Amino acid sequence: MRFEISSSEIFFSTKKNRDDFSLIHVANTNLNIIIEGLKIFNFNCVDKIFWLVTSGKSIILNEFGEELAEHNCILFLESMNNFQFLSNSIVGDERYLSIYDFKQSKVIFQIDFSSTVFLLEKENLFVLKFGENSEKNEIYAYSILYFQEIKWNFSLTSLPCIPKTDVYNKEAGWEVKKFIGVLDNKLWIALNHHTIISLDIATGQLKQQISSIPDFNSEWLPSAIPSPESMIITAENNKLFGFMWEFYWEINPKNGLIEFTDLTNYLKEYNIRNDNPNYVLVGDIIYFISQHVSAIGGFNRKTKKLNWHFKFQANKDGQFPKLKGIKGNEQMLGALDLDGNLYVFENNKPAITHALRA
Numbered sequence: 001m002r003f004e005i006s007s008s009e010i011f012f013s014t015k016k017n018r019d020d021f022s023l024i025h026v027a028n029t030n031l032n033i034i035i036e037g038l039k040i041f042n043f044n045c046v047d048k049i050f051w052l053v054t055s056g057k058s059i060i061l062n063e064f065g066e067e068l069a070e071h072n073c074i075l076f077l078e079s080m081n082n083f084q085f086l087s088n089s090i091v092g093d094e095r096y097l098s099i100y101d102f103k104q105s106k107v108i109f110q111i112d113f114s115s116t117v118f119l120l121e122k123e124n125l126f127v128l129k130f131g132e133n134s135e136k137n138e139i140y141a142y143s144i145l146y147f148q149e150i151k152w153n154f155s156l157t158s159l160p161c162i163p164k165t166d167v168y169n170k171e172a173g174w175e176v177k178k179f180i181g182v183l184d185n186k187l188w189i190a191l192n193h194h195t196i197i198s199l200d201i202a203t204g205q206l207k208q209q210i211s212s213i214p215d216f217n218s219e220w221l222p223s224a225i226p227s228p229e230s231m232i233i234t235a236e237n238n239k240l241f242g243f244m245w246e247f248y249w250e251i252n253p254k255n256g257l258i259e260f261t262d263l264t265n266y267l268k269e270y271n272i273r274n275d276n277p278n279y280v281l282v283g284d285i286i287y288f289i290s291q292h293v294s295a296i297g298g299f300n301r302k303t304k305k306l307n308w309h310f311k312f313q314a315n316k317d318g319q320f321p322k323l324k325g326i327k328g329n330e331q332m333l334g335a336l337d338l339d340g341n342l343y344v345f346e347n348n349k350p351a352i353t354h355a356l357r358a
Helices: 262-268
Strands: 001-008 007-017 021-027 028-036 040-047 047-054 057-061 067-072 077-079 082-089 094-101 106-111 118-121 123-129 134-143 149-157 174-182 186-191 195-200 206-210 230-236 239-246 247-251 258-262 281-282 284-291 295-300 305-311 321-327 332-337 342-348 349-355
Touching: 028 281, 118 174, 123 174, 174 230, 186 230, 258 332, 284 321
Parallel strands: none
Antiparallel strands: 001 007, 007 021, 021 028, 040 047, 047 057, 057 067, 077 082, 082 094, 094 106, 118 123, 123 134, 134 149, 174 186, 186 195, 195 206, 230 239, 239 247, 247 258, 281 284, 284 295, 295 305, 321 332, 332 342, 342 349
16 A cells, blocks of 8 residues: 545545455545556656556656556656656666656656655755666765756765664664655665765765763663654754654754653653654644554644544454554644555544445
């Protein structure tokens, strides 16, 4: 299942069986099937224009399911601003990562390797490149205004010694988990070993490396960033922040100082916590799923309190939903469980429960 959000609407695809997928549209808690019976590997939506990845190609559809165009690629990755789309493709034996501009109906940028970790920010494309033996250790920055121009590259092997902070895989080399985004003219990157780094977007120079958190003590975590891949950027607050398990933290991008909040005792009262790094930010509220207790919560970043939470009831067999994802906006939330059931909430109240699998 993959969600896409647009205004007060939710778009997603769901798999009924091996070869039968549907593209579903939820608006004002009404469900409509845009297309079904098609094998969909991936999809994205921008302003009600859909890109569906099928066998060996991408199909562009309008909101009524009418085909507008086709684009050859094997794996469609992400939709971007200004109707720009990135895709991995194979031509002969060569692999490419391409930026396709829907308005111009053409590829405007292409590099001769594929990647599954990247970030397009204004005119800059940041890509994680595979090295020898499939090691992901080189970060490249490109200017898409100047075709295929490499601005800089940075090797993870140039980082200082690996801190032995992990409970598991202490000896593993540096790995990129996520490009968090650009803030304060720096590219922020989530690494393994409870670490984030920042690189100057103009030069690729290492500006900061942050992992340890002073005065943070936990019985089951090191004194470091709990989950770097759960971090996102809020440009309006000029902050990076993360929310995972019972912990919330903010990082000042200029000096790297961390404001850390341990919510263990507070959340224990509600028997809820965030155990999925993919959450929804609406204003100052973080909506999250608590998989281990089948619950959804709304955490206020300013007050450091819960604004709202909902706990699912057991079904007739005594089983609780095993939640796997959440998406939403100012009007609706959609939560999906492992059995293919979609739960839609409107104004923090249950509005739809819909079985997506026959």
